[in-house]
Amino acid sequence: xxxxxxxxxxxxxxxxxxxxxxxxxxxxxxxxxxxxxxxxxxxxxxxxxxxxxxxxxxxxxxxxxxxxxxxxxxxxxxxxxxxxxxxxxxxxxxxxxxxxxxxxxxxxxxxxxxxxxxxxxxxxxxxxxxxxxxxxxxxxxxxxxxxxxxxxxxxxxxxxxxxxxxxxxxxxxxxxxxxxxxxxxxxxxx
Numbered sequence: 155x156x157x158x159x160x161x162x163x164x165x166x167x168x169x170x171x172x173x174x175x176x177x178x179x180x181x182x183x184x185x186x187x188x189x190x191x192x193x194x195x196x197x198x199x200x201x202x203x204x205x206x207x208x209x210x211x212x213x214x215x216x217x218x219x220x221x222x223x224x225x226x227x228x229x230x231x232x233x234x235x236x237x238x239x240x241x242x243x244x245x246x247x248x249x250x251x252x253x254x255x256x257x258x259x260x261x262x263x264x265x266x267x268x269x270x271x272x273x274x275x276x277x278x279x280x281x282x283x284x285x286x287x288x289x290x291x292x293x294x295x296x297x298x299x300x301x302x303x304x305x306x307x308x309x310x311x312x313x314x315x316x317x318x319x320x321x322x323x324x325x326x327x328x329x330x331x332x333x334x335x336x337x338x339x340x341x342x343x344x
Contacts, residue, residue: 167223174223178268186304188268191225193297196273200290209286210236228268242286243278 163169178184195216202212210233217229228249235245246269273293280289 171223177222178224182304182308186301186308187222189297189301189304191220191222192269192273193294193301194219195225195229196290196294196297200287200294203287203290209242224268241278241281243274243281246274246277 164173177187180187198216198219199209199212202215203209213229213233213236217226217233220226220229228246231249232242232245235248236242240248250268276289276293277286280286283289
């Protein structure tokens with residue numbers, strides 16, 4: 155019953171928000187999740203900008219491709235700020251709460267670490283040089299490599315745990331199979 159209630163609660167907007175918050179704030183997996191979303195977002199932006207699609211259209215596609223509430227909100231506010239005349243990098247800064255606007259103050263704790271300041275500086279350099287598509291592609295490549303390294307590190311940590319668990323399972327099965335044999339031998343001996 156509780157699992158059914160949790161399943162339906164997770165489908166509500168507040169449940170989704172809580173789950174998405176947990177996803178991005180879990181110590182190791184949260185960083186990997188954020189890296190994955192940033193990689194996907196920058197890859198989409200690079201592809202679309204390099205093929206001549208407008209920045210606003212590419213942000214709309216990125217927003218619709220994000221399944222995390224906080225990233226969707228980040229890209230929605232970024233879209234609004236670009237329409238207000240800000241550059242992409244400035245819009246992301248405002249969206250993440252660095253500028254002190256009411257909306258930013260409201261969302262400061264929720265999206266403070268979604269996009270690394272180094273990424274924003276690279277986007278700013280790309281905007282100034284007119285090579286935003288190339289910069290987004292390089293950001294995506296960097297985050298993809300970082301994500302691969304993180305996955306390998308987590309897998310290296312999980313391997314000993316998996317071996318221990320498998321050993322315990324096999325040991326339990328072996329004991330369960332051998333205990334009746336030992337009991338029979340003690341019964342026969344008496």
